Amino acid sequence: xxxxxxxxxxxxxxxxxxxxxxxxxxxxxxxxxxxxxxxxxxxxxxxxxxxxxxxxxxxxxxxxxxxxxxxxxxxxxxxxxxxxxxxxx
Numbered sequence: 001x002x003x004x005x006x007x008x009x010x011x012x013x014x015x016x017x018x019x020x021x022x023x024x025x026x027x028x029x030x031x032x033x034x035x036x037x038x039x040x041x042x043x044x045x046x047x048x049x050x051x052x053x054x055x056x057x058x059x060x061x062x063x064x065x066x067x068x069x070x071x072x073x074x075x076x077x078x079x080x081x082x083x084x085x086x087x088x089x
Contacts, residue, residue: 005031006085007040008053009077029085046087050077 003012005019006029012018018026022038034041044052054073061068081087 003028004084005029005034007031007034007087008049009080009084010034034086040086046081049087050074050081053077 004010005012008031010017010031010033012031015026017031018028019030019032019035020037021027024037027035029035030040042049042052054070054077057073057077058068058070061073082089
């Protein structure tokens with residue numbers, strides 16, 4: 001099963017993509033962009049994170065030749081993000 005960042009949903013495929021814990025070990029849960037030295041890199045809400053991630057989803061889909069619908073992608077993220085560790089209630 002592919003690991004994904006439990007904050008932003010980014011696939012974690014390579015060692016360099018994993019964030020770091022306070023003791024310098026790699027985080028098994030979060031990417032380098034979301035988690036460094038045992039803390040989140042952004043103090044934000046789930047909605048803020050979704051808005052932050054939308055341009056990356058757009059760039060990926062355009063590169064892959066997949067049509068991009070911002071509102072549809074936002075709805076998908078609004079359903080998916082609450083399943084991630086950082087945003088679970």
